[in-house]
Amino acid sequence: MKGLYTALMCSFDEKGNVNEKGLREIVRHNIDVQQMDGLYVNGSTGENFLISLAQKKQIFDIVKNEAGDDVKLIAQVGALNLDEAVELAKYATDLGYNAISAVTPFYYKFDFEEIKDYYNTILNSVDNDLIIYSIPALTGVNMNLEQFGELFENDKVIGVKFTAPDFFLLERIRHAYPEKLIFSGFDEMLLSASVLNVDGAIGSTFNVNGQRARQIFELAQEGRIDEARDVQKATNDLIAGILDNGLYPTIKEMLKYKGVDAGFCRKPMKSLSEEGIKRAQEIADKHL
Ligand code: NAY
Incomplete structure (x- = not known):
């Protein structure tokens, strides 16, 4: 399961329905052009x-149908409604997804026992491996080394998608659990994470910048840090522009600019104005 995974975008039409043709194009683009190891x-x-x-089920269906066995597939099934998370875990497992992942439960301030119960409930319902999805900036859930360790005691918990700028904690997890998979989640910090020997990365910007991500990851593994730093710099010029213009709508516009029918974002996320679309194209011209 090691390697580089696109955090897959989904194409929606203006009413918020899944645009199947567009989603299939995004899948193909990530496999054939960005050359990702997985989605x-x-x-x-x-x-x-x-x-x-x-x-969610429709998207799992379409992606598996389009990707087949070309790349590894991870299904994020985490949900505040635990019954729904279990249903999705079973659904994706039956479809043949290689692993499931679940975001830490958020919104209510769950204590660690509750978080552990959430993961065990999902895991007890399926015969599949699980990757913890930790993203404290969006969930407000900060787990420490000991808590990761407790979750890792279950052999079916094979790793973590670590989307946080805490390199102290990342290094401690790496050192304490060499057998678990760590995926870096912040694309602008991929080099720093790669130097700490993560097993791979999962990123939104890989939808358009996957090839550079691979260069950073592989150069770091080879110890060619100066070269990796140059590629991370070019990457971060791109990411700074994307973040400034609106993360997901800008990546979608860049995909459309490359001929991939990435559609619109779901409300309440807004789509770009004419000016924002022009800006997305300028950033693509300059930095891709
Ligand atoms: C996800 O589930 O899609 C991810 O968390 C992928 C990781 C991304 N995080 C978010 C919140 O989008 O790729 C990153 C991120 O977009 C990128 O580093 C820009 O900050």
Whole structure:
């Protein structure tokens, strides 16, 4: 399961329905052009927390049908409604997803026992491996080394998608759990994470910048840090522009600019103005 995974975007039409043709094009683009090792489906980048249960299943279906066995597939199934998370975990496992992942439960301030119970409930329902999705900036859930360790005691918990700028904690996890998989989640910090020997990365910007991400990751593994730093610099010029213009709508406009029918974002996320679209194209021209 090691390697580079796109946090897959989903194409929606203006009414918020899944645009199947567009989603298939995004999948193909990530496999054939960005040359990803795998796809992380229905994560934050997939606007997962804005869509219905039926749409989540529809997206799992379409992606598996389009990707087949070409790349590894991870299904993000985490949800505040635990019954829904279990249903999705079973659904994706039956479809043949290689692993599931679940965001830490958020909004209510769950204590660690509750978080542990959430993961065990999902895991007890399926015969599949799980990757913890930790993203404290969006969930407000900060777990420490000991808590990660407790979750890792279950052999079916094979790793963590670590989307945080805490390199002290990242190094401690790496050192304490060499057998678990760590995926870096912040693309602008990929080099720093790669130097700490993460096993891979999962990123939204890989939808358009996957090839540079691979260069950073592989150069770091080879110890060619000066070269990796140059590629991270070019990457961060791109990412700074994307973040400034609106993360997901800008990546979608860049995909459209490259001929991929990436569609619109789901409300309440807004789509770009004419000026924003022009800006997205300028950033693509300059930095891709
Ligand atoms: C997800 O589930 O889609 C991810 O968390 C992928 C990781 C991304 N995080 C978010 C919140 O989008 O790729 C990152 C991020 O977009 C990028 O580093 C820019 O900050």
